[in-house]
Amino acid sequence: MVRGGRGVHLARGLLYRAAVMPSSVPKEGVSPTSDVDPADVFGAVDALAEKLAVTAVERDRRGGTAKHERDSIRESGLLALSIPADEGGWGASWATMLQAVRRLARVDGSLAHLFGFHHLLLATTRLFGDTWQWRGAYAGTVAERWFWGNALNPLDTRTTIRPDGDGHVVDGEKSFCSGARDSDRLIISALDSERRLVVAAIPTTRDGIEIHDDWDNMGQRQTDSGSVSFRGVRVADHEILRTPGPLGSVWASLRPCLAQAILANVFLGLGEGALAQGRAFTRGSGRAWPTSGVATPAEDPYVLHRYGELWVGLEGARALADEAGAAFDRAWERGDRLTPQERGACALAIAAAKVATSRAGLDVASRIFEVTGARATVAKNGLDRFWRNVRTHTLHDPVDYKLRELGQWALGERLPTPSFYS
Secondary structure (H helix, E strand, O other): OOOOOHHHHHHHHHHHHHHOOOOOOOOOOOOOOOOOOHHHHHHHHHHHHHHHHHHHHHHHHHOOOOHHHHHHHHHHOHHHOOOOHHHOOOOOOHHHHHHHHHHHHOOOHHHHHHHHHHHHHHHHHHHHOOHHHHHHHHHHHHHHOOOEEEEOOOOOOOOEEEEEOOEEEEEEEEOOOOOOOOOOEEEEEEEOOOOOEEEEEEEOOOOOEEEOOOOOOOOOOOOOOOOEEEEEEEEEHHHEOOOOOOOOOOOHHHHHHHHHHHHHHHHHHHHHHHHHHHHHHHHHOOOOOOOOOOOOHHHOHHHHHHHHHHHHHHHHHHHHHHHHHHHHHHHHHHHHHOOHHHHHHHHHHHHHHHHHHHHHHHHHHHHHHHHHOHHHHOHHHOOHHHHHHHHHHOOOOOHHHHHHHHHHHHHHOOOOOOOOOO
16 A cells, blocks of 8 residues: 555655744644554555565575665555654554564564664654654655664664764764664764763765674574764754653653564564464475374374464464553553553563563474474575574563563562663
8 A cells, every 4th residue: 555646745745844843733742543444554564575475585595685675665655654644644553563563574574673663763753852853754754755774772882972063973883773774764872971872863875874784693684783883974953852852751761662562573473474384384295204193294183282382372472462562552642641650561561572472483483393394494495584583683682681570560569660671
């Protein structure tokens, strides 16, 4: 589903030029979510997933930037999925966006990651920035189909920002910059002279930015999660997101909750994809074990037992992931009225989903070979990519610390402390 023609895009371009000026729209609160028909969204997502699936195995082997496929995402119109309808977007709820990430991850964990992070980075302008900043970001994304990339890694403190004339200058290095290559806009972070975190939204083509092609990990091979160098990069004052700034209010501290929810749905989608591909192999190419006494593996009681276990694990994780998405929507709609207790409840729901989807994704992606057998390990099947992807991505932050937060709540009713990872 592609929204709007040439005239609509021209009108939205004019809207963008107007939106970069200060607006009188009040900052307090947000408009209630008016979700689009999920059939429209998931029809577009599934059509995109079908295209990605055709080359997924070969592209995983090759690695590098999936330029053609990223352009397919642009053409789908889904980069505007989370943008409110009154700002020219689809107006989907966050729960719907998260399920879209999950559906894409069933066939391509890398591009599902980039798609989810695009919406996270766009939401960063809303959570950290002033009204005219996020409205400009929304309008530019709708009119120009901007793909947002990441250079915000608060654990990497090698990038600094300093005043210079009527603006600022950024220098240094940043690692794990998922989706920076082939992006149109970057969310970057740097430390000022007092070691405070500064976050800004800038064009990827800005002079002094060098995006390195140095991501060659065993999984998530087309996330372009390599490094970025900043050499005297100019940043204007109006490009810094400082109202309220990084985690500058209770509502702004929802950003890490959204990031964790996206990761959980990537893990779940990868597990679902492994189960689906394994099921297709068992039905179409599997052979019964000679001493099983049955004609096909689909009749083997041990195979049935394993599939039952894998399915139950995914079902439990899916229920928690869906509740986490609903919890995030409830928190988002509270806007600046969000209380620390409400934020804490949202964080706990997402932490539970993160743990469950990490476990289920790893379990299914690994144990699927127990029911498909040696013949399923042929490289052309690419069945191993699900485990490599989920194993790589689940190391984003240690799940043990999520369990500690959940234990602190279960034992002492202590809510998680907001940070960039909780």
